[in-house]
Amino acid sequence: MIGLTNASHDEVVMSKQTGLSTDDPYGGRQPTSHERHAGQPWDASYRDGPAPWDIGAPQPAVVRLASAGVFGGAVLDAGCGTGDNALHIAARGLHILGFDVAETAVSIARDSAAARGLDAEFIVADALNLDRLDRVFDTVLDCALFHTFDSDERREYVASLASVTRSGAYLYLLCFGDADPETAGPHPVSRHELSAPFTPGSGWSIVSVSPERLQARFAPEGAPAWLAKVERIEPYD
Numbered sequence: 001m002i003g004l005t006n007a008s009h010d011e012v013v014m015s016k017q018t019g020l021s022t023d024d025p026y027g028g029r030q031p032t033s034h035e036r037h038a039g040q041p042w043d044a045s046y047r048d049g050p051a052p053w054d055i056g057a058p059q060p061a062v063v064r065l066a067s068a069g070v071f072g073g074a075v076l077d078a079g080c081g082t083g084d085n086a087l088h089i090a091a092r093g094l095h096i097l098g099f100d101v102a103e104t105a106v107s108i109a110r111d112s113a114a115a116r117g118l119d120a121e122f123i124v125a126d127a128l129n130l131d132r133l134d135r136v137f138d139t140v141l142d143c144a145l146f147h148t149f150d151s152d153e154r155r156e157y158v159a160s161l162a163s164v165t166r167s168g169a170y171l172y173l174l175c176f177g178d179a180d181p182e183t184a185g186p187h188p189v190s191r192h193e194l195s196a197p198f199t200p201g202s203g204w205s206i207v208s209v210s211p212e213r214l215q216a217r218f219a220p221e222g223a224p225a226w227l228a229k230v231e232r233i234e235p236y237d
């Protein structure tokens, strides 16, 4: 595992010796609110077949964004899962780094990239500690990660993203929305909750928010979602 989590020296040594993950299923990081609620790490969702959100193809909204040419420069896919969105972007000739805390998902994404001969990088990393990447990106895609965080984690996440993006970068964020409670996906986010962490001092400014749909295995027609375009700006208070 690429050591971007909080694994101690002993854990890293053990991991290198065994070739397996550390005994800590969270790899030394703090479990997220979602994981505490679920009682298991994200990785568990990928071990026995496709996860409920894994449609085995890029999200139609991501395909539209890519066709519109919004991804440029160094591209980051936050919480990339099994990599279908990142690989769709890579297939357009862009270099992309996808990261996820779920080692199984990252391994599937790497295998898919190799099988398709695509130049996409996939690593295990924590969205809440991206400064450890020591890299800078021009475009970020978040497809269904933001909504899994609670409000404190969202503020941490936005700061973490700011640490790896240059001024003028864009974040394209797709999350489940609250437009229709009957068909809402898990963790539906209101328009106000979506905007809340992007304060003037956060280094981000929302450019637009529009209604979207996010497909899932449990919602093949798509559940209500938001698409936010957010610009990286110089922070001010």
Ligand SMILES: C[S@@+](CC[C@H](N)C(=O)[O-])C[C@H]1O[C@@H](n2cnc3c(N)ncnc32)[C@H](O)[C@@H]1O
Binding pocket: 032, 042, 043, 053, 054, 055, 059, 078, 079, 080, 081, 082, 085, 099, 100, 101, 102, 105, 125, 126, 127, 128, 142, 143, 144, 145, 148
């Ligand atoms: C709902 S899934 C979406 C996966 C993928 N983007 C897609 O569209 O299929 C959320 C993903 O975020 C990952 N994730 C959750 N918390 C994370 C964190 N702190 N850092 C990195 N990835 C995280 C999960 O492992 C999971 O793969």
